[in-house]
Amino acid sequence: MEIRIKNLLTSYLKLSKLRVVELLLITTVPSMIVSIYSFPPIDLIFYTLIGGTMLAVSANVLNQIFEVEQDRLMSRTSTRPLVTGEISLKSAYLFSFFTGSLGFFILYFFTTILASYIALSANLFYSFIYTLVLKPRTNQNIVIGGAAGAAPVLIGWTATGSNLDIGTWLLFLLVFLWTPAHFWALSLHNVEDYKDANFPMLPTQESEKRTVVFIAVYGCATVITSVLLTPILQLGIVYLYSSIFLGCYLLLKSFQLFKKRIKPINYFVFSNTYLALLFISMVADIIFTISMF
Numbered sequence: 483m484e485i486r487i488k489n490l491l492t493s494y495l496k497l498s499k500l501r502v503v504e505l506l507l508i509t510t511v512p513s514m515i516v517s518i519y520s521f522p523p524i525d526l527i528f529y530t531l532i533g534g535t536m537l538a539v540s541a542n543v544l545n546q547i548f549e550v551e552q553d554r555l556m557s558r559t560s561t562r563p564l565v566t567g568e569i570s571l572k573s574a575y576l577f578s579f580f581t582g583s584l585g586f587f588i589l590y591f592f593t594t595i596l597a598s599y600i601a602l603s604a605n606l607f608y609s610f611i612y613t614l615v616l617k618p619r620t621n622q623n624i625v626i627g628g629a630a631g632a633a634p635v636l637i638g639w640t641a642t643g644s645n646l647d648i649g650t651w652l653l654f655l656l657v658f659l660w661t662p663a664h665f666w667a668l669s670l671h672n673v674e675d676y677k678d679a680n681f682p683m684l685p686t687q688e689s690e691k692r693t694v695v696f697i698a699v700y701g702c703a704t705v706i707t708s709v710l711l712t713p714i715l716q717l718g719i720v721y722l723y724s725s726i727f728l729g730c731y732l733l734l735k736s737f738q739l740f741k742k743r744i745k746p747i748n749y750f751v752f753s754n755t756y757l758a759l760l761f762i763s764m765v766a767d768i769i770f771t772i773s774m775f
Contacts, residue, residue, distance in 0.1 A: 489568075490568075493563040493568040493569050494563075494569065494577065496562065496563055497542075497543055497546065497562070497563045497564070497569055497574065497577070498539040498542060498543070498581075499539070499542040499546075500535075500539070502538075502542060503535055503538045503539065503542070505754060505757065505758065506534070506538055506631065506634045507531055507534065507535065507634065508757070508758050508761055508762075509634050509635050509638070509657060509757070509761050510530060510531060510534055510634040510635070510637060510638035511527060511530075511531070511638060511765075512638070512761040512762065512764045512765050513634070513635045513636075513637075513638030513639045513653060513761075514526075514527065514530065514638040514639065514641060514642050515764070515765050515768060516639075516649075516653070516715055516717075516764050516765075516768065517638070517639040517640075517642045517644035517650070518642050518644060519768055519771075519772075520768075520772070522641075522642050525592075526592075526593060526641065526642065529588055529589070529592035529593055529641075530589070530593050530597070530637065530638060530641040532585070532588055533585045533586070533588035533589035533592070533593065533597075533598070533601065534585065534589070534601055534634055534637055534638075535585065536581045536582065536584050536585025536586075536588065537581070537582055537585035537586060537589075537601045537602065537604070537605045538585075538605070539578075539581045539585075540578045540579070540581040540582030540585065540605055540609075541578075541582075541604070541605045541608045541609045541630070543574050543577055543578035543581070544578050544609040544610075544613070545608065545609060545613045546562060546564050546574070547564065547571060547574050547575065547578070548609075548613050548614055549613065550562075550564045550565060550571070552679040552680075552681065553565050553679075555675075555678045555679045555680075556672070556675035556676070556678055556679050557675055557678075558672055558675055559675070582602075582605055585601065585605075586598050586601065586602050589601055589637070589641070593640075593641040594640055594641055594642075594643055596640045597636075597637050597638075597640040597641040600633060600636045600637050600640060601633065601637050603633070604629075604630045604633030604634075604637075605630075607627075607629060607630045607633075608627065608630035608631075611626075611627070612626070612627035612630060617681060618681065618682070619682065620682060621682045621683055621684045621686070621687045621688070622684070623682070623683070624661060624662050624665045624666070624683075624684075625662050627661075628657075628658045628659075628661030628662055628665075629658060631657060631658075631661045632654045632655075632656075632657035632658040632661065633654075634657075635650070635653050635654050635656075635657055636650060636654055639653070648714060649711075649714045649715045652707065652710060652711055652714050652715075653711065653715070655707055656704060656707045656708055656711065656760075657757070659700055659703045659704045659707055660700075660704045660753065660756075660757055662696070662697075662700045663696070663697040663698075663700040663701045663704065663736075663749075663753065664750060664753040664754070664757075666683075666684050666685065666693055666696060666697050666700075667697060667739070667746045667747070667749040667750040667753065668746070668747070668750045669683045669684060669685045669686075669693075670685045670690060670693060670694075670746035671745070671746045671747040671750065673685045673686060673690075684696060691740070694736070694739050694740045695740070697736055697739065697749070698733070698736040698737070698739075698740065701732050701733060701735075701736045702733060702736075704729075704732070705725075705729030705730075705732060705733060708725040708728075708729055708760060709722070709725050709726065709729065711725070712725065715764075717764060717767050717768075718767050718770065718771055719767075720763060720766050720767035720770045721763050721764050721766075721767035724759070724760065724763035724766075724767075725760060725763065728756050728759055728760055728763075731752075731756070732752070732753065732756050735748070735749050735752050735753075736749070
């Protein structure tokens with residue numbers, strides 16, 4: 483009985499895809515700090531992260547429900563709980579509804595109403611617009627769908643009670659532009675899987691070389707946006723130097739990918755690190771500025 487419960491919990495954790503959620507949360511807390519140029523109350527950070535996580539998990543589960551047949555065809559997704567039957571579709575629907583509702587109400591009652599509705603909108607956009615409409619129909623799916631991945635920036639910003647302004651939307655644009663290059667690198671790594679499932683991802687419809695060019699273009703746009711954030715968000719030299727250094731290294735990775743000196747998965751892994759360090763440098767910059775006064 484104990485082993486069965488443990489296995490069931492493991493299956494639900496696998497269904498939740500928390501590793502995907504992890505990076506989204508890394509952008510949330512720095513956005514909260516930058517929005518008020520100070521550290522928010524710990525309880526506010528806690529409720530924002532828990533609420534955001536629950537809604538993201540809910541969207542992840544719906545994504546797997548809608549794509550269960552395609553997941554059967556791809557080797558990297560063939561062991562997911564819905565494919566193997568460890569969790570039934572009915573149970574998955576209930577789990578998604580429960581986590582989504584819980585996340586919304588936590589954000590609504592313990593952060594701000596605006597943050598809760600932004601999070602809910604991101605959940606619905608990813609679950610229905612991206613998964614059901616964009617992903618099966620266009621190789622530019624992740625370009626438009628990237629809006630859902632950039633939403634945690636808006637959630638974190640508004641959770642502190644701050645208004646949406648040009649700085650917020652530029653921060654949103656940073657993650658929005660970063661997402662396609664990041665995901666296309668993963669798609670290149672798993673291109674045969676996407677062909678088997680008949681998903682029109684960019685690498686399945688364009689050559690590897692052309693896909694890498696798109697990765698470089700979006701990478702360049704990401705770096706330019708990251709530097710522009712310095713004056714718009716009134717950040718200092720710590721962030722400015724970090725954004726330039728990290729940006730140059732990201733572009734170097736794009737060049738190495740183009741020359742086939744690294745594999746797509748290497749770019750994918752570094753792009754994760756790039757975004758995390760960039761947001762951490764924003765926090766470091768604010769800490770440095772506060773300590774100077």
